[in-house]
Amino acid sequence: MDTDESGAKPLSITLADVQAAQARLRGVIPKSPCARSETLSERFECNVYLKLENLQMTGSFKDRGAFNCVALLSDEQRRAGVIAASAGNHAQGLAFAAQRRGVSATIVMPVATPLIKVTATRARGANIVLHGESFDDAMTEAKRLAVEQGRVLVPPFDNDAVIAGQGTVALEILEDVPDVDVVIVPVGGGGLAGGIGTVLSALKPDALLYGVQASAVPSMQAALEAAKPVLVPTARTLADGIAVRAVCPRTLALAQQHLAQLVLVDDEEIAEAVLLLVEVEKTVAEGAGAAPLAALLSRTLPVEGKTVVVVVSGGNIDVQILARIIDRGLVKSGRSMRVRVIIPDVPGALAELLGVVARVRANVLEVHHDRLASRSDPGLTTVELVLETRGFDHVSQVENVITEHGWVIAM
Numbered sequence: 001m002d003t004d005e006s007g008a009k010p011l012s013i014t015l016a017d018v019q020a021a022q023a024r025l026r027g028v029i030p031k032s033p034c035a036r037s038e039t040l041s042e043r044f045e046c047n048v049y050l051k052l053e054n055l056q057m058t059g060s061f062k063d064r065g066a067f068n069c070v071a072l073l074s075d076e077q078r079r080a081g082v083i084a085a086s087a088g089n090h091a092q093g094l095a096f097a098a099q100r101r102g103v104s105a106t107i108v109m110p111v112a113t114p115l116i117k118v119t120a121t122r123a124r125g126a127n128i129v130l131h132g133e134s135f136d137d138a139m140t141e142a143k144r145l146a147v148e149q150g151r152v153l154v155p156p157f158d159n160d161a162v163i164a165g166q167g168t169v170a171l172e173i174l175e176d177v178p179d180v181d182v183v184i185v186p187v188g189g190g191g192l193a194g195g196i197g198t199v200l201s202a203l204k205p206d207a208l209l210y211g212v213q214a215s216a217v218p219s220m221q222a223a224l225e226a227a228k229p230v231l232v233p234t235a236r237t238l239a240d241g242i243a244v245r246a247v248c249p250r251t252l253a254l255a256q257q258h259l260a261q262l263v264l265v266d267d268e269e270i271a272e273a274v275l276l277l278v279e280v281e282k283t284v285a286e287g288a289g290a291a292p293l294a295a296l297l298s299r300t301l302p303v304e305g306k307t308v309v310v311v312v313s314g315g316n317i318d319v320q321i322l323a324r325i326i327d328r329g330l331v332k333s334g335r336s337m338r339v340r341v342i343i344p345d346v347p348g349a350l351a352e353l354l355g356v357v358a359r360v361r362a363n364v365l366e367v368h369h370d371r372l373a374s375r376s377d378p379g380l381t382t383v384e385l386v387l388e389t390r391g392f393d394h395v396s397q398v399e400n401v402i403t404e405h406g407w408v409i410a411m
Contacts, residue, residue, distance in 0.1 A: 197258025
């Protein structure tokens with residue numbers, strides 16, 4: 001098992017490495033569905049399949065690489081235990097693999113890691129250490145602890161065994177969609193793209209591999225442009241699972257060899273993709289997992305008329321973040337509105353406002369009555385309403401009926 005991080009010329013994995021990994025994973029890591037979406041196919045004018053890695057045991061493709069790596073440990077390494085740094089999904093994957101193999105695992109996570117990922121990792125028996133503001137901070141601490149405790153460091157992407165395990169996704173894709181033209185994958189450190197690219201190049205060389213990265217942390221794009229790993233600034237993004245500040249020489253070389261194109265998507269596009277997967281496909285994806293669909297939404301990839309597999313890489317999203325995405329999506333689509341109305345501060349005025357809103361069939365979800373907001377006139381008060389609406393025409397109807405009654409909508 002190669003764990004060299006010296007920056008020397010990376011070792012290349014082969015199709016045989018990925019096929020051997022698939023044999024090790026058999027009976028432990030289930031084959032995930034690769035389902036065709038009629039709705040998305042019609043919307044994007046291509047044949048869209050979703051490779052649902054969010055349905056894996058820990059909610060992510062990371063189970064594959066982690067288990068393959070742990071399976072290759074020597075007896076001495078198993079006794080020493082493993083350690084890793086992760087924003088969450090690699091953590092859960094390694095904890096799962098270590099638990100199945102009876103190996104002690106310690107995971108170092110950034111302090112801001114979503115609670116769902118911390119809790120899930122701890123539930124699989126791993127010792128959790130919260131350290132630093134970014135993945136890089138966590139990795140520095142993991143390296144220190146690896147030396148101090150004598151544990152085997154298992155990187156989330158800078159490792160041939162891990163990359164080979166991730167590549168088994170592509171073997172399954174080719175089993176289910178042998179005529180695939182395009183595979184779209186999220187890119188953080190680049191391990192998943194490297195593994196999938198290795199398989200496609202060997203077995204389906206005419207298929208194109210497109211990578212998608214969060215525009216807030218474009219480490220692979222910077223590395224491709226500079227032809228070497230580049231450290232980009234820390235930034236918050238919905239796609240925390242791919243918010244890696246620097247790729248490694250190994251995955252950069254694989255990206256240079258296999259990626260046909262790398263595109264960037266912003267948080268607005270990612271949020272829209274998360275919501276679309278929930279509404280249309282009835283499946284939950286985290287920001288990183290939804291990034292490939294966000295690339296389709298951005299219309300920047302030439303996929304019309306092609307058979308496209310979108311890799312939904314993970315589903316470990318914090319429910320509070322998901323709730324905010326849904327709320328914002330409802331507003332953007334005209335199915336919810338928030339309006340602040342200035343009305344006379346007299347008995348019956350609030351009831352009259354609610355009655356007017358009811359007559360146009362807008363459902364009241366929340367009412368906030370603030371008598372102190374209208375400081376310019378003590379005879380006025382401000383009421384904020386959150387309403388359930390039926391589209392933008394209905395939103396306009398609500399606004400019109402309010403102003404027709406002589407009330408002012410506050411900006």
